Amino acid sequence: MKVGVGWPGKGFWTELFPALIMAAILVAIYFILPSKMMAAEILIMAIPTLAFILLLGYTGLLNFGTGSLFAVGAYTAGILLARHNVHILLAITAGVVMSGIISIIMGYFCIKRGGLIFALLTLAFNQLIWFIVWQWKSLTGGPDGIWGIKRGSLDLAIFSVNLKPTFNFYIFVLICFVLLFILVRRLIESPFGKVLMGMRESELRATAIGYNPETYKWIAFVIGGLICGLGGTLFALHQEYVGEHLANWFTSGEFAIMALLGGTFVLHGALIGSGVFIFLADFLNRFPILSKAGAWLLILGAIFIVVVMFFRGGIYGGAEKLYERFRKK
Amino acid sequence: MINIDAILAQVFNGIQFGVLIALLATGLSLIFGMLGIINFAHGSLYMLGAYFVWTCAQMLPLPGNFWLGLVLTLPLMALVGLIIERFLLHRMYGQPVVYQILITFGLLLVIQQGVALIYGTVPLPLGMPRYFEGEINLGLLRYPVYRLFTMILGLAIISCLWFFIERSALGAIIRASAEDPETAKTLGINTRTVYTWTFALGSALAGLGGGLHAPMIGGLQHTTGTEILLISFIVVVIGGMGSIRGALLGGIILGVVRGLAGVFWAPASDFVMFAAMGIILMIRPQGLLGRGGTR
Numbered sequence: 001m002k003v004g005v006g007w008p009g010k011g012f013w014t015e016l017f018p019a020l021i022m023a024a025i026l027v028a029i030y031f032i033l034p035s036k037m038m039a040a041e042i043l044i045m046a047i048p049t050l051a052f053i054l055l056l057g058y059t060g061l062l063n064f065g066t067g068s069l070f071a072v073g074a075y076t077a078g079i080l081l082a083r084h085n086v087h088i089l090l091a092i093t094a095g096v097v098m099s100g101i102i103s104i105i106m107g108y109f110c111i112k113r114g115g116l117i118f119a120l121l122t123l124a125f126n127q128l129i130w131f132i133v134w135q136w137k138s139l140t141g142g143p144d145g146i147w148g149i150k151r152g153s154l155d156l157a158i159f160s161v162n163l164k165p166t167f168n169f170y171i172f173v174l175i176c177f178v179l180l181f182i183l184v185r186r187l188i189e190s191p192f193g194k195v196l197m198g199m200r201e202s203e204l205r206a207t208a209i210g211y212n213p214e215t216y217k218w219i220a221f222v223i224g225g226l227i228c229g230l231g232g233t234l235f236a237l238h239q240e241y242v243g244e245h246l247a248n249w250f251t252s253g254e255f256a257i258m259a260l261l262g263g264t265f266v267l268h269g270a271l272i273g274s275g276v277f278i279f280l281a282d283f284l285n286r287f288p289i290l291s292k293a294g295a296w297l298l299i300l301g302a303i304f305i306v307v308v309m310f311f312r313g314g315i316y317g318g319a320e321k322l323y324e325r326f327r328k329k
Numbered sequence: 330m331i332n333i334d335a336i337l338a339q340v341f342n343g344i345q346f347g348v349l350i351a352l353l354a355t356g357l358s359l360i361f362g363m364l365g366i367i368n369f370a371h372g373s374l375y376m377l378g379a380y381f382v383w384t385c386a387q388m389l390p391l392p393g394n395f396w397l398g399l400v401l402t403l404p405l406m407a408l409v410g411l412i413i414e415r416f417l418l419h420r421m422y423g424q425p426v427v428y429q430i431l432i433t434f435g436l437l438l439v440i441q442q443g444v445a446l447i448y449g450t451v452p453l454p455l456g457m458p459r460y461f462e463g464e465i466n467l468g469l470l471r472y473p474v475y476r477l478f479t480m481i482l483g484l485a486i487i488s489c490l491w492f493f494i495e496r497s498a499l500g501a502i503i504r505a506s507a508e509d510p511e512t513a514k515t516l517g518i519n520t521r522t523v524y525t526w527t528f529a530l531g532s533a534l535a536g537l538g539g540g541l542h543a544p545m546i547g548g549l550q551h552t553t554g555t556e557i558l559l560i561s562f563i564v565v566v567i568g569g570m571g572s573i574r575g576a577l578l579g580g581i582i583l584g585v586v587r588g589l590a591g592v593f594w595a596p597a598s599d600f601v602m603f604a605a606m607g608i609i610l611m612i613r614p615q616g617l618l619g620r621g622g623t624r
Contacts, residue, residue: 060427062427113610113614116366116367120367120566121566121610123559124562124606127559131600253434253438256434293445293446293449294442294445295445298439298443301437301438301439301442302439305417305435305436305439309417309432312428
């Protein structure tokens, strides 16, 4: 796998240039997409998918708890914004921190058992959080969710931006996403990231060299949780509503589908996957037959099975193979 | 004041629910022990079984058609399991387990939404089968006949299954293929065929569980299987992977604890399941009757 090859000493600025290109493409995509709301949603959903890829593709952990951590971020930010009228950046920070705290606890219990039990335990924790969200009506609104989240103006010391217009909010999400993307890239190329990948390949060897896999997995899990939390807070701002379905394990499943569609061995897979997923969902839902009874999910599920069976690298991996075959000729 | 009858009724309900869950959990556990995967589509197979029985009971204007449906679910769901294993999972052996799990998740979506497409999303109620509507006097309490019947039938099936797996020659082949596939292969066992049939067996059990449960679910929905799937996962973790008795014990413990917690404080019934799982994992990571060793 060519991914992740790069020297840790590489400077921040060499990362920035491709990131700027990515940002420019993303701005252009905003104008191409059929629905303007969709653009921000694609970026936001790509954030937890990024966390899923970091855990599955780079660390080898199948995390089915991403949905609940996403929801924790969304609820924290949503409650703070709707009921306490705090600064947007403070709400986002609080959401991320809250998800971090929850994922520290969750990670402590789940990391102890590897492989399948890990997947099961994260799933169980995910549903536990969903039950809490469902039952704690005074805090979360239970089945009603949280309404009245205000996406007002973002006041910084020097200037203030109104986030209400879709485009302004999109740019805000874009900045968050690109910064996060650079950060995660740096993380993967750092010695820490190399240890994670080493553990993915052979946990025994990593242990023999002297790394403690539990600690590393735990840290990776918490980093994933923080990322999911960020996605959740932005999602709360985007929808201006938070519902309990976010915490359900099906949300985790959706992130898994996005990750696999895009490609789990490369960070760009998150963006491609969430883009294709949301675009396909929107496209399929335009047909009345398919939107009825959620038949679009059936098609997505079938596509997902095919991808998992035959195109393990997802769309990114497939494109890479095609490109290489083309170059050889 | 909580009366003793309510508690006793909940204990019975808990045992009955636990036995039904054990039907699913044994299948999950067998599939796990054999293929080393957790089957997300197991709940969908349960749901398919329930829908099949519903269809039989509603569509055919015969008196005994519920029972006919129930009997037919076994071969039908075994066939479904056979197809799933042959065409999907069979091609995935030797590849990372994570992808095999994800395939079953995709399968869950396909089955669930396929059912939603055919039957719609409106809950479909199924009445109790004839002669099983009433209650029976057990001396201490009056208990619904049908629930008592499912409890006894479930226990009988699980006992037969235990006997089959642990005592019969075929069962020995299954256990051998699960524990040491390499040696089993050298002894001339076609482990792949064993895998296929084990998956079919697990599917049939899940379908039967769904069919038996169908009259007790308020209304069948395409999402019916998802909650039960989660509960059976927890039961498998509690009881210990690959243990039939563990699945039964875990199911009954979980069912009773869940029912009793509901008597005292309704929202607690769901929390205690997770609490029970957490506690058992802390004390005995391999589960109550697990054979030890982690995969």
